[in-house]
Amino acid sequence: MMLNLKKIHLKSIFTIGLFVFYPFLVLFIFGWFVIPYAKEYLKEIIAFGLLSLVFFNCILIIPKVKIRKWLLLLFTIVLSVLIFIKISFYHHYGVKISASALFVIFETNAVEATDFLSNYVNYFTIVLLLLLLNPYLLYFVKSIRVFFQKSLQENLSFSILKIVALLLIPISLYLIHLKFQDKNIVLTSYYTYEDFLSTKKLLKKNIAQKHSKIIKVDSFNKSPQIHVVIIGESTSKWHMQLYGYSRETNPLLTEIEDELIVFKDVITPHVHTINALEKILTLSNFNDPNKKENASVVQLSNQAGYTTYWLSNQRPVGLHESTASLISGGADFKYFLSSNDYMFNIYDENILPKLDDIILEKKEKKIIFIHLIGTHSGYDNRYPESYSYFNGVRENQKFTHEKAISLTNEYDNSVRYNDFIVREIIEKIRKTNTNSYVMYFSDHGDDIFDVYNDIAGHNEYHGTSPMYEIPFIVWASESYKNNHPKFEFLKKNRFKKYNLEHFIHSFSEISDIKFNLFQPTNSIFNSHFKETKRIIKNGEDYDAR
Structure with a gap:
């Protein structure tokens, strides 16, 4: 067992976890100040923690270092974007991002969206953005980059670790779907977009025609x-x-x-x-x-x-x-x-x-x-x-x-x-x-x-x-x-x-x-x-x- 533990290479796991869970840490700190209710804050923390755990375990089961490295970068960017949207929305509006907000985003062109959002840029959102960029800025510091690359090259093929990671992924996803779906921006966006398209289809079928089947005009002025x-x-x-x-x-x-x-x-x-x-x-x-x-x-x-x-x-x-x-x-x-x-x-x-x-x-x-x-x-x-x-x-x-x-x-x-x-x-x-x-x-x-x-x-x-x-x-x-x-x-x-x-x-x-x-x-x-x-x-x- 001691030999197996040596093969796990805790330094490598710690490095991956540091990057993946960094956005979660930002939510943990900033969320306390911008999320209005303790119960809401706790749900957001658990929901985002589970999502981060899914991404973390996905990286652990990848055997190739090069793929693992790019996947880590991609997942961290995705998590950082989600946290920026989530925290800035709570900061500006005091509520979580909702389906109605997403409907507006789906129908709005890029220039109008940029114009709309420009009115809400302030010191808080700038500080939040810079803070979330920290991991990427640090990556370009030579000593940290060398440590990062060496850590990723460590052996992560230990079979028990992979089994645990594989088990945690579906468990985490199930919990998100069961209890925290409304706190997950990715799922909310997906289901809202489906609803948006179906609503548009309905409007096109009923409204975009010259006549309506449900309207019967009884009388009108002919002059x-x-x-x-x-x-x-x-x-x-x-x-x-x-x-x-x-x-x-x-x-x-x-x-x-x-x-x-x-x-x-x-x-x-x-x-x-x-x-x-x-x-x-x-x-x-x-x-x-x-x-x-x-x-x-x-x-x-x-x-x-x-x-x-x-x-x-x-x-x-x-x-x-x-x-x-x-x-x-x-x-x-x-x-x-x-x-x-x-x-x-x-x-x-x-x-x-x-x-x-x-x-x-x-x-x-x-x-x-x-x-x-x-x-x-x-x-x-x-x-x-x-x-x-x-x-x-x-x-x-x-x-x-x-x-x-x-x-x-x-x-x-x-x-x-x-x-x-x-x-x-x-x-x-x-x-x-x-x-x-x-x-x-x-x-x-x-x-x-x-x-x-x-x-x-x-x-x-x-x-x-x-x-x-x-x-x-x-x-x-x-x-x-x-x-x-x-x-x-x-x-x-x-x-x-x-x-x-x-x-x-x-x-x-x-x-x-x-x-x-x-x-x-x-x-x-x-x-x-x-x-x-x-x-x-x-x-x-x-x-x-």
């Missing part, structure tokens, strides 16, 4: 009309003059405020575009988020005899075809005017000439869905130089560090430019002298250092009020008002609480479409509208926060 639904991007009511913001970010819409219905208390169901638009533009809602039988506002419009147009200033694809582009698949005519990433200058005025062409088309009934780039991050790329209106510290600005001042000014400039775009669309429709309305809302808002010192953007884990509270504005032509006497009466609903996940019912009401699944209590334009609990995240009542 000539042009309606426009403007879908904004990342615009919070917190930075809009129409909603009491201190800066003049809506000078043009304020000029015609008496003609508008400005709904004061509307929230989005999610603060990420993919999840928000899936609920806003379809029958999906919190209680049934991924309906196997679903339908969209585009399909509803088609079945009510409208010619439908989808006019977008956003790219139709990222890593995958986006939710918005799938919903647009049902439209009679689709125009995607931007092929650039978000890092480039993209101005929404690009849509105006095409809108002119659509208005002139000889179709009696039109509904035009316009998807703006709006105030999407990279705020200084959303408006031309002539709209660089705001500078310096705004009145009563909560946080006044350099980044907060700069991004607040850029965001407010983009909101002011967005004001110009929405007003231009209204004026173009006004000139048609038709039975028409223009409706504008944003998919979600951005928090520009409004609540926290270190937040500029949107994420559902913080889920602050500026991210959820969005503009919802309606303009109607004189002809529309004359044909809908109750329209003025329903202005009283503008102060009521509303979750935009019920938008399809409001849309059908204002468009004079009656269909089999219509619920009057969910339409903000209906006299029978009822306020309900606005549920967000994992069942949280928004108004009870």
Whole structure:
């Protein structure tokens, strides 16, 4: 037995273990400070310890030194990346990375993801990254590299050690699968990606078609009309003059405020575009988020005899075809005017000439869905130089560090430019002298250092009020008002609480479409509208926060 023990060469095992379990050690130390609950911390430690043990034993059973060396390097890099994601996510959001976050990542293109993550780089994540790089930096120190290589060349062929290693691998994997699956980023990503693809397949089957099998239109207005639904991007009511913001970010819409219905208390169901638009533009809602039988506002419009147009200033694809582009698949005519990433200058005025062409088309009934780039991050790329209106510290600005001042000014400039775009669309429709309305809302808002010192953007884990509270504005032509006497009466609903996940019912009401699944209590334009609990995240009542 003593001879066998000598053959094990503990120095070699220690060297391999030192590298493989180094990320685990980082989690053990850092996790204590960033993981909010002791029970959660303990589960994370056990789960990651088991995963590290699997990798460690896989290396031990490899007989060839060269393969063992490269495998050790690969496994250590993988474990370090997982720890960086895990700890930084807990640091920023106070929760483990979840399926909803991964859904957003899968649909987001690389440039947008980089832009999003750049807002969350701080000293903590830099220190964490450098700390995790230590093993690789040390490898290039000559004396340590020699020790490392010599250790790996020691004999690891002892049969009992291999048997133990082979037994520990399936045991560890079984425990991870049985008790700690939700703590394993690799498994969570795999299962979430499968779910993501199946959801996309379902959307493509149900939503990307011109008609829906589950919708039956009972009646609709057959008179000539042009309606426009403007879908904004990342615009919070917190930075809009129409909603009491201190800066003049809506000078043009304020000029015609008496003609508008400005709904004061509307929230989005999610603060990420993919999840928000899936609920806003379809029958999906919190209680049934991924309906196997679903339908969209585009399909509803088609079945009510409208010619439908989808006019977008956003790219139709990222890593995958986006939710918005799938919903647009049902439209009679689709125009995607931007092929650039978000890092480039993209101005929404690009849509105006095409809108002119659509208005002139000889179709009696039109509904035009316009998807703006709006105030999407990279705020200084959303408006031309002539709209660089705001500078310096705004009145009563909560946080006044350099980044907060700069991004607040850029965001407010983009909101002011967005004001110009929405007003231009209204004026173009006004000139048609038709039975028409223009409706504008944003998919979600951005928090520009409004609540926290270190937040500029949107994420559902913080889920602050500026991210959820969005503009919802309606303009109607004189002809529309004359044909809908109750329209003025329903202005009283503008102060009521509303979750935009019920938008399809409001849309059908204002468009004079009656269909089999219509619920009057969910339409903000209906006299029978009822306020309900606005549920967000994992069942949280928004108004009870």
